[in-house]
Amino acid sequence: MDTIFTAGFLSMLHALLPIFIIIVFAGFLVRRQMVNKSQIDSLSQLTVMVLLPALVFSHTLQYFDPNQLSYWWLLPLLGIGLSLLGLLLAYVVFLPRSFAFKNMMAVASMQNAGYLVLPIGKMLYPEDFTEFSIMTFLFILGYNPLLWTLGKYLVTSSQTAGEEINFKKLITPPAAANIVSLLLVLLGWQHIFPNVLVDSVNFLGQAAIPVATFVLGATLGSISFKKLPAIIDVFRVMSVKYLLIPAVVLWLLWIFDIAKTYPLLSDFLIIQAAAAPATALIIQVRAYGGNRQKVGTMMLIAYILCLVALPFWIALWHSISL
Numbered sequence: 001m002d003t004i005f006t007a008g009f010l011s012m013l014h015a016l017l018p019i020f021i022i023i024v025f026a027g028f029l030v031r032r033q034m035v036n037k038s039q040i041d042s043l044s045q046l047t048v049m050v051l052l053p054a055l056v057f058s059h060t061l062q063y064f065d066p067n068q069l070s071y072w073w074l075l076p077l078l079g080i081g082l083s084l085l086g087l088l089l090a091y092v093v094f095l096p097r098s099f100a101f102k103n104m105m106a107v108a109s110m111q112n113a114g115y116l117v118l119p120i121g122k123m124l125y126p127e128d129f130t131e132f133s134i135m136t137f138l139f140i141l142g143y144n145p146l147l148w149t150l151g152k153y154l155v156t157s158s159q160t161a162g163e164e165i166n167f168k169k170l171i172t173p174p175a176a177a178n179i180v181s182l183l184l185v186l187l188g189w190q191h192i193f194p195n196v197l198v199d200s201v202n203f204l205g206q207a208a209i210p211v212a213t214f215v216l217g218a219t220l221g222s223i224s225f226k227k228l229p230a231i232i233d234v235f236r237v238m239s240v241k242y243l244l245i246p247a248v249v250l251w252l253l254w255i256f257d258i259a260k261t262y263p264l265l266s267d268f269l270i271i272q273a274a275a276a277p278a279t280a281l282i283i284q285v286r287a288y289g290g291n292r293q294k295v296g297t298m299m300l301i302a303y304i305l306c307l308v309a310l311p312f313w314i315a316l317w318h319s320i321s322l
Helices: 002-031 037-063 074-093 098-109 117-124 126-155 173-186 195-205 208-221 231-255 263-273 280-288 292-321
Strands: none
Touching: 002 117, 002 208, 002 292, 037 126, 037 173, 037 195, 037 208, 074 098, 074 126, 074 231, 074 263, 098 126, 098 231, 098 280, 098 292, 117 126, 117 208, 117 263, 126 173, 126 263, 126 280, 208 292, 231 263, 231 292, 263 292, 280 292
């Protein structure tokens, strides 16, 4: 078991290190003012408006087969369920003053389901990355509406508690590409597009992962470390993010013996359960108000700890499931 645990830990760490090197490098460029906010905003817009939709659309049309991925319909439900599980655990941990820590509950429960998970899949499962990426997109299809409604309300609640939810903003370009391409495949119409066109879109989409990783690092690099949150708040958030959520998910996977039937799915869910907080949370705070300093520093701490926590949980899962 020790050998399996060590191998699992090192393989995940090896997959994470190139991602974190890019993140640190991007943060360094921002700190040195070699890359400014407008440039990062432009890259972020390019990623959301063009690159991610291209990756989603091409991968779904080329590789998504409902007959081979028989559990595809379950993934959006798992995206919703994992978020609600995290929120429930965060609510309990922050009792009796849970509603005074809404922003911390969001950081503890809303994970980076795409920008961080996709490059991990690219590094860790190169031969199965196509299936891994489709699983990610389907998972996000259920998760994203919660992130941009309930997550946004919680993380910005002190400034925008009375703000009405704008459902039109939920239909982002990646979500639209996901829905349209999914419907095309389910209706059997994916072949109406010439292969050369789909290949061109796929070629463009290949830039999504490295650019998104750079944007993530640049966003974190702009956070100040001058004022740290209270130790008790750090402990509560990290205990939910890196202890309770992955422990419950691991227990459920072990109870239902998912590893034998769907090994890639079980790994995917462990990674999602132990992933660092969603970058969208700090973007929401910047756009709509909130405690930018507290949310930002908490996220920065969480990303540093993720470098150990994520390899630990995937290694533990492999040691008990193999």
